[in-house]
Amino acid sequence: MTRISTLPSMFIVLGAVALGACAKNDAADNAAMTNDMAVDNAMAGNAMAGNAMAGVPQSFNFTGGDGALLGNVMVSEDSSGLVLNLTATAMPAGVHGMHLHEKGLCDGPKFESAGAHWNPGMKQHGRDNPAGAHLGDLANLTVAADGTAKVSIPVAGAMVASGPMMLADADGTALVVHAKPDDYKTDPSGDSGDRIACAVLAAAK
Numbered sequence: 001m002t003r004i005s006t007l008p009s010m011f012i013v014l015g016a017v018a019l020g021a022c023a024k025n026d027a028a029d030n031a032a033m034t035n036d037m038a039v040d041n042a043m044a045g046n047a048m049a050g051n052a053m054a055g056v057p058q059s060f061n062f063t064g065g066d067g068a069l070l071g072n073v074m075v076s077e078d079s080s081g082l083v084l085n086l087t088a089t090a091m092p093a094g095v096h097g098m099h100l101h102e103k104g105l106c107d108g109p110k111f112e113s114a115g116a117h118w119n120p121g122m123k124q125h126g127r128d129n130p131a132g133a134h135l136g137d138l139a140n141l142t143v144a145a146d147g148t149a150k151v152s153i154p155v156a157g158a159m160v161a162s163g164p165m166m167l168a169d170a171d172g173t174a175l176v177v178h179a180k181p182d183d184y185k186t187d188p189s190g191d192s193g194d195r196i197a198c199a200v201l202a203a204a205k
Contacts, residue, residue: 062088062177062199065109070197071149073175081156084175086141088149096143097182097192100136100155104172106198114174114198116188126185136173137190140181172202 057076064070071088105113117125118136126132135158143149177197182190 057085058201060175060199060201062091062175062197063106063108064197065111065195067108073199073201075201081154082158084138084153084155086149086151086153086175088141088143088147090147091141091143091149091177091197092179093143093145093147095181096141096196097178097180097190098138098141098153099134099176099178099182099189099192100138100201101174101176102136104174104200104202106174106200108198111174111176111195111198114176114195118173124187126183126187126190128183128185129187132185132187137182137184141177172200175199175201 057074059072059074061069062071062073068090070091071086073087074085076083076085100118101114101116102118103113103115105115107113117134119134121135123134124131125134125137127137135155138153138155141149141151175198176195178189178192178194179196180191180193182192184190
């Protein structure tokens with residue numbers, strides 16, 4: 001009686017099982033690597049978007065409700081926070097409230113698209129308000145009779161591209177000039193009236 005050994009067949013089956021397990025492990029490893037790369041790329045993209053405004057100061061135009069150019073603002077950063085260097089060229093004369101708003105949208109004529117004041121600390125409006133102020137509350141802007149003004153405005157604690165006080169978030173920020181002076185105390189906007197000029201401060205896309 002001839003006996004046929006089953007060992008080679010067993011080795012073939014075991015080898016196939018092992019190869020299948022390796023293939024599954026390789027597929028799982030590749031999927032995990034692909035996912036990690038996607039996460040890393042997304043993080044790098046966010047960092048690049050923020051860094052697009054960091055470093056070299058960036059200039060952004062002010063427009064009126066009719067789209068007319070009214071001036072510009074240069075955004076830079078130092079160790080204490082942001083610095084906004086504003087130059088008005090054709091704004092209405094007088095004293096105007098000025099605020100950073102939560103969305104980088106300047107859709108005329110009323111600029112309501114900019115949303116409320118930039119307020120990551122969830123405070124009330126105004127430096128003279130015991131429960132204030134918003135991070136986006138700025139000093140009044142005085143425009144001369146010829147429509148010009150030039151002023152440097154510090155925003156302490158805010159940063160362009162890092163931390164919770166980040167200016168260059170997903171939808172940017174808007175710098176809005178109002179028709180009337182800010183009284184620095186009335187919530188939510190200092191009784192500063194209509195929005196008459198707006199500049200989108202956002203990372204380049």
